[in-house]
Amino acid sequence: MPEENRFEDSFAVEGGNFRAAGNVSGKIKRILKSIGINDNVVRRVAIVTYEAEINIVSYARKGQIVVSVRPDLVQVEAIDEGPGIEDIELAMQEGWSTATPQVREMGFGAGMGLGNMKKYSDAFHIDSKPGVGTCVKMQVFNLEKMLQPDYWLKI
């Protein structure tokens, strides 16, 4: 496969630091744009990365976001050390949230974050251990690439 648009990096996210919230997603968006990833993919990655970052800031002690770029997809993994999620099915329901009143006052914690991550990614998987942490893995497909007739022959 050609080496175009390949990239992998990991970024630390500090729990509780709302002043820096959004910095990592902003950085990732700028990198994707600079290496020529198409706008639709960049927009969706920006949404899912921002939501993942906000969740780490809102709930976890610390975490990291790992982004891997291939010509046909961008993968975002958000891994945190925090309270974890007791009931993932419940947490996925829109409007359900354990956010504190302070977090809600800022307009976060509306119970839409995980839903947005699932909606704006093409593949979504969440794994969590209460008391240990949560890992959310998401992929955003670059359909333009995937639908090129000879693309799969080059892999």
Added chain:
Amino acid sequence: MNLETIVKELGLKVKCCPESLGREVKGGYIGDLLSDVIANSKPDDVWITRQIHQNIVAVASLKDIAGIILVQGAEPAQETVEKAAKEGIPVMVSDLGGFEVAGKIHRLIF
């Protein structure tokens, strides 16, 4: 329609980035829930909100929003203005409520 015209027509106070007021506005979005705005706003929208803290700048920047209008005379936090200056995103203030601001801008654009 650019931001400068909207500022003039609505008598907005410009808190940041007058140099970016030439930016084209294609639509708008109103919301105080950041997840709602991040999911549903579009690039080149003007964002009407009552939130004043600095995280609104991160959302606007990620979504390529043209500018932020704070309603009911709400003053942006100092960090919000500083961050917006870094990102080049105009922050404006109206004394009107969100409904009136949206109505006036809608009439101007469409």
